[in-house]
Every structure is written in structure tokens, then in C-alpha cells.
Amino acid sequence: MTVSIRPPVAADYAAIAVWIPDAAACARWAGPQLTYPFDPEQLPQLLQVQPGASFALCQGDAGLLGFGQYRLRQPGVAHLCRxxxxxxxxxxxxxxxxxxxxxxEASRTAAAQAATLRVYRDNPAACAVYTELGFVEVEAESTTEVLWMEKQISHAG
Known part of the structure; x- marks a missing residue:
């Protein structure tokens, strides 16, 4: 399956809104800045990351497969989110x-050399994905509920 990322469009935000079933899921995905219920038309503004960017994961002309963002925490460090x-x-x-x-994308456009992210400890599927990608826990930044993880970004991604 060949997939790519592109800037999200209005239809992508409408699809994402359907994927978020309740306030708890919304808070876990987007953090406290986004309250549930929300207006899908407002999502581009509500989810804006500066400096950073939002992307839709797509396969050709098929529907939206996923969504993600990165924001620059500091020069050279991209924080993957949402x-x-x-x-x-x-x-x-x-x-x-x-x-x-x-x-x-963060490496190419923002010269990121490292990536960080947060993941809930009770989400074993996501924890496994990030571990397989080479992210490691930063114990000093983690809590009993959330793992803080980081990795160096190689030229191969």
C-alpha cells in the first residue's frame, strides 16, 4: 500500500470528528485545549500548532487513513502529536x-534531528508502535499515566 501525507482539507476534519466518540477520547487525543463536542469546521483553528504542521495520511484518492501533527519544541526537536x-x-x-x-517531513522542512512524543501507558498498541520505531522512554519526563518518549531522526526516517 502506497500512502503519503498532505495538508488536511475540510473533509478530513469532518472525518476526524466522527472518529472521536466522546469527551474522554477527545481529551486523550487532543489534550485539554480541545473541548468536546467541537465543531469540525473549527478544527483547523483549534488544532493549529505553531511552529509546526498538520498532515492527513492518504492512499491515492481514497478516503482519509489518519491524521497527525508535529510542532517544534525547540530548534531541531519535533514533537509528534495528535x-x-x-x-x-x-x-x-x-x-x-x-x-x-x-x-x-520535520527533518526535511524544519531540520529536526530528534523527535519526542507522549503516549498513555494504558495504550499498549501505541506504545508498541513507538517502541518499534525506536522511541525510548525518558523517565524523568514521564508520569505514572503518560510516557514521554524520544528518538533521534535518521536521514532514512
């Missing part, structure tokens, strides 16, 4: 592909 995969396509390795593409 990673979500369409419920109908989960379990196919798309989260790993999306994260690799986000890191490649």
Missing part, C-alpha cells in the same frame, strides 16, 4: 507509517 488512525484501518501498521512520514 496521531490518530481511522478506526476502520487500525491494526495495519498505518500509525508507524504516519509517524515515519511526519519525522521525515
Amino acid at each position: 496521531i490518530i488512525i481511522a478506526p476502520s484501518t487500525r491494526g495495519r501498521g498505518l500509525a508507524k507509517v504516519l509517524c515515519r512520514l511526519l519525522m521525515e
Whole structure:
């Protein structure tokens, strides 16, 4: 399956809104800045990351497969955030592909040399994805609820 990332469009945000079933899921995905329910038309503004960028994961002209962002925490460090995969396509390795593409984009456009992310400890599928990508826990930044993870970005992603 050949997939790519592109800037999200209005239809992507409408699809994402359907993937978020309740306030708890919204808070875990987007953090406290986004309250549920939300207006999908407002998502581009509500999810804006500066400096950083948002991307839709797509396969050709097919529907949206996923969404993710990175923001620059500091020069050379991209923080991956708001990673979500369409419920109908989960379990196919798309989260790993999306994260690799986000890191490649951050490296290419923002000269990122490292990536960080946060993941809930009770989300073993996501923890496994990030570990497989080479992220390691930063214990000093982690809590009992959330792992802080980081990795160096290689030229190959």
C-alpha cells in the first residue's frame, strides 16, 4: 500500500470528528485545549500548532487513513502529536507509517534531528508502535499515566 501525507482539507476534519466518540477520547487525543463536542469546521483553528504542521495520511484518492501533527519544541526537536488512525484501518501498521512520514517531513522542512512524543501507558498498541520505531522512554519526563518518549531522526526516517 502506497500512502503519503498532505495538508488536511475540510473533509478530513469532518472525518476526524466522527472518529472521536466522546469527551474522554477527545481529551486523550487532543489534550485539554480541545473541548468536546467541537465543531469540525473549527478544527483547523483549534488544532493549529505553531511552529509546526498538520498532515492527513492518504492512499491515492481514497478516503482519509489518519491524521497527525508535529510542532517544534525547540530548534531541531519535533514533537509528534495528535496521531490518530481511522478506526476502520487500525491494526495495519498505518500509525508507524504516519509517524515515519511526519519525522521525515520535520527533518526535511524544519531540520529536526530528534523527535519526542507522549503516549498513555494504558495504550499498549501505541506504545508498541513507538517502541518499534525506536522511541525510548525518558523517565524523568514521564508520569505514572503518560510516557514521554524520544528518538533521534535518521536521514532514512
